[in-house]
Amino acid sequence: MSLFQVQGLVKRFGGLxxxxxxxLTVESGEIHALIGPNGAGKTTLVNQISGLLAPDAGRIVLDGQDLTHLPMHRRVALGLSRCFQVTRIFPNQSVRDNLVLAVQAHSGSSFRFLQPRASAHGLYERAEQLAERVGLQHQLDGLAGALPHGAQRTLDVALALAAKPKLLLLDEPMAGMGPDESLQMVELIDTLRRDMAVLLIEHDMDAVFRLADRISVLVYGRVLTSGTPDAIRNNAEVQAVYLGTETLETAE
Ligand SMILES: Nc1ncnc2c1ncn2[C@@H]1O[C@H](COP(=O)(O)OP(=O)(O)OP(=O)(O)O)[C@@H](O)[C@H]1O
Ligand SMILES: [Mg+2]
Incomplete structure (x- = not known):
């Protein structure tokens, strides 16, 4: 069985x-990209998966657990984390304190009961490990709000990793980034598949084609097709959808 399954999900906004x-399915260790034109329903889908929006019909299953009607925090506890298009960092706190708060939020009660004295030390250690994991170890003492845009998005990824997700949802992680920042984010996401599956929504086709094991194309709320990057690049229907907006041919 797939690690993650969305089955027959429906969301109506009035008549739309x-x-x-x-x-769609996401396998363990897979980076599955979801692409589609503006308004295709990508964010609406991610909002239902993360629990921000209630679907009208369908099921969402992670690692055998039905998440469809669970509140967001329960989904996070069961292994589903997301990054936000609008970041959730505390700008007036240090990078370290942002990470410590995230680690603390996800450390279970057993951790606190078993290690009352060691717990503060453990939190800081885990925060530093997370910083190192994403390459922010030299920025730990700076204010999070003073980081460049790309580094703030990177911190947002680290905050999501604090929950030790089985599946990470990324909605346009490269949005607003320059070429260097985008490249760094691609390299970071590439390392994530060691530890988790990723559902990646992104308009940057270079990034999508560099990272994705599989791509699903969403158009007017429906999955047009799912397949390998090569199959998607050569699919005539997909090319027609993207004609005049973004070209898939330039993406290698
Ligand atoms: N809360 C809402 N109420 C009514 N309509 C909405 C709402 N949220 C989204 N929509 C509509 O649903 C459709 C899908 O929007 P959505 O934001 O999911 O698309 P998207 O694929 O994420 O687009 P983009 O690439 O621009 O981020 C659009 O037609 C949008 O106008
Ligand atoms: Mg969107």
Missing amino acids: LATDHVS
Whole structure:
């Protein structure tokens, strides 16, 4: 069975079918990219997966657990984390304190009961490990709000990693980044597949084609097709959807 399954998900906004019976799977260790034109329903889908929006029909299953009707924090506890297009960092706190707060939020009660004295030390150690994991170890003492845009997005990824997700949802992680920052984010996401599966929504086709093991194309709320990057690049229907907006041919 796949690590993650969305089955027949439906979301209506009045007369608009924003998610039209969407089904997709993500396997362990897979980076699955979700692409599609503006307004295709990508964010609406991610909002339902993370628990921000309630679907009208369908099921969401992670590692055998039905998440469809669980509140967000329960989904996070069961292994589903997301990054936000609008970041959730505390700008007036240091990078270290942002990470410590995130680690603390996700350390279970057993951890606190078993190691009352060691716990503060453990939190700081874990925060530093996370900083190192994403390459922010030299910025730990700076204010999070003073970091460049790309580093703030990187910190947002680290905050999501604090929950030790089985599946990480990334909604346009490269948005607003320059070429160097984008490249660094691609390299970071590439390392994540060692530890988790990733559902990646991104308009940057270079990034998508460099990272994705599989790509699903969403159009008007429906999955047009799912396949390997090569299959998607050569799919005539997909090319027609992107004609005049973004070209898939330039993406290697
Ligand atoms: N809360 C809402 N109420 C009503 N309509 C909405 C709401 N959220 C989204 N929509 C509509 O649902 C459709 C899908 O929007 P969504 O934001 O999911 O698309 P998207 O694929 O993420 O687009 P983009 O690439 O621009 O981020 C759009 O037509 C949008 O206008
Ligand atoms: Mg969106």
